[in-house]
Amino acid sequence: xxxxxxxxxxxxxxxxxxxxxxxxxxxxxxxxxxxxxxxxxxxxxxxxxxxxxxxxxxxxxxxxxxxxxxxxxxxxxxxxxxxxxxxxxxxxxxxxxxxxxxxxxxxxxxxxxxxxxxxxxxxxxxxxxxxxxxxxxxxxxxxxxxxxxxxxxxxxxxxxxxxxxxxxxxxxxxxxxxxxxxxxxxxxxxxxxxxxxxxxxxxxxxxxxxxxxxxxxxxxxxxxxxxxxxxxxxxxxxxxxxxxxxxxxxxxxxxxxxxxxxxxxxxxxxxxxxxxxxxxxxxxxxxxxxxxxxxxxxxxxxxxxxxxxxxxxxxxxxxxxxxxxxxxxxxxxxxxxxxxxxxxxxxxxxxxxxxxxxxxxxxxxxxxxxxxxxxxxxxxxxxxxxxxxxxxxxxxxxxxxxxxxxxxxxxxxxx
Numbered sequence: 350x351x352x353x354x355x356x357x358x359x360x361x362x363x364x365x366x367x368x369x370x371x372x373x374x375x376x377x378x379x380x381x382x383x384x385x386x387x388x389x390x391x392x393x394x395x396x397x398x399x400x401x402x403x404x405x406x407x408x409x410x411x412x413x414x415x416x417x418x419x420x421x422x423x424x425x426x427x428x429x430x431x432x433x434x435x436x437x438x439x440x441x442x443x444x445x446x447x448x449x450x451x452x453x454x455x456x457x458x459x460x461x462x463x464x465x466x467x468x469x470x471x472x473x474x475x476x477x478x479x480x481x482x483x484x485x486x487x488x489x490x491x492x493x494x495x496x497x498x499x500x501x502x503x504x505x506x507x508x509x510x511x512x513x514x515x516x517x518x519x520x521x522x523x524x525x526x527x528x529x530x531x532x533x534x535x536x537x538x539x540x541x542x543x544x545x546x547x548x549x550x551x552x553x554x555x556x557x558x559x560x561x562x563x564x565x566x567x568x569x570x571x572x573x574x575x576x577x578x579x580x581x582x583x584x585x586x587x588x589x590x591x592x593x594x595x596x597x598x599x600x601x602x603x604x605x606x607x608x609x610x611x612x613x614x615x616x617x618x619x620x621x622x623x624x625x626x627x628x629x630x631x632x633x634x635x636x637x638x639x640x641x642x643x644x645x646x647x648x649x650x651x652x653x654x655x656x657x658x659x660x661x662x663x664x665x666x667x668x669x670x671x672x673x674x675x676x677x678x679x680x681x682x683x684x685x686x687x688x689x690x691x692x693x694x695x696x697x698x699x700x701x702x703x704x705x706x707x708x709x710x711x712x713x714x715x716x717x718x719x720x721x722x723x724x725x726x727x728x729x730x731x732x733x734x735x736x737x738x739x740x741x742x743x744x745x746x747x748x749x750x751x752x753x754x755x756x757x758x759x760x761x762x763x764x
Contacts, residue, residue: 475694485684490548499688533649554600556718588747599736599737
């Protein structure tokens, strides 16, 4: 009798609970909850506000678990969906991406290795360019003609790159071409001045003078950007200028044309780097570093050809070369190698400029000068006096200090 009374009481209690649930949720049909005969759940569905009758079912994703106790406030189906959602959230929170961010640890190492390899290639190509270019300039002292030939070599590789679909061809408007045209003119003049200097003085002396690029960078920033350099930055210019003056006073191959041409190349190259960085940082522009350099090279070739014809005429002919007594085949090989190294070292330099800051690029460029000066002195056996070596070392040390002080300036402002 007691067991029968308990069973009846249980039935009455269950019925009253069902009645309360039905009155509390009159709009929730029972077909939205599906139970399996085993202890696993196949799926659960719950109507979402604004969803139609064909709303997709939310998979539970958990099998073999214990059946949860019914809640007096929520239907069993909602309780199971909530448990599944909490389980999925906990699993996502425990994943490695949630703990360490969306970048793997090897990404930073891979980028550093890539940048290091690019800098190494940049240095090697620059060394070979300066050696072969100096040999060509010794044989045929026509810097405008050689500059045009070098831009023609670059234009050949660029056209080949686009024809073989190695890089997508840019589609530019007339306004974009107008923005790049001043860059191309500065780029062309900078290389003309460099070749004039290399034809008049030793390679080591040209690069010693070109170590004064930070001086022109500060000068351009003051004149056109209105920036006021710090006292440390201004102080670092003293050893740069003093070292170049000291090296110039004791340079055996000193020549005023070579000196001022190298100074002019400093001015043009720093202007080109500043404007190029600004153009690459413009979000409205769709140009990448490769296509920007490619368009600049093609434009520079078109600009250098008439300048060459007006200043030097057509000198690179077989009849003229035979009259000079040079080995034509050997000269052509050196010219092709110089033109190839010229294009690719500048291409790598531009790719680096798009990936690192201008200050970091300046540091790498100053170290490159050390490598080029040492390698050219060893290859050409250039005689250097102790005072000349000291002046060159002081100038390069000043460049390093300038880069460090320039890098530390934003940190001081942030503090």
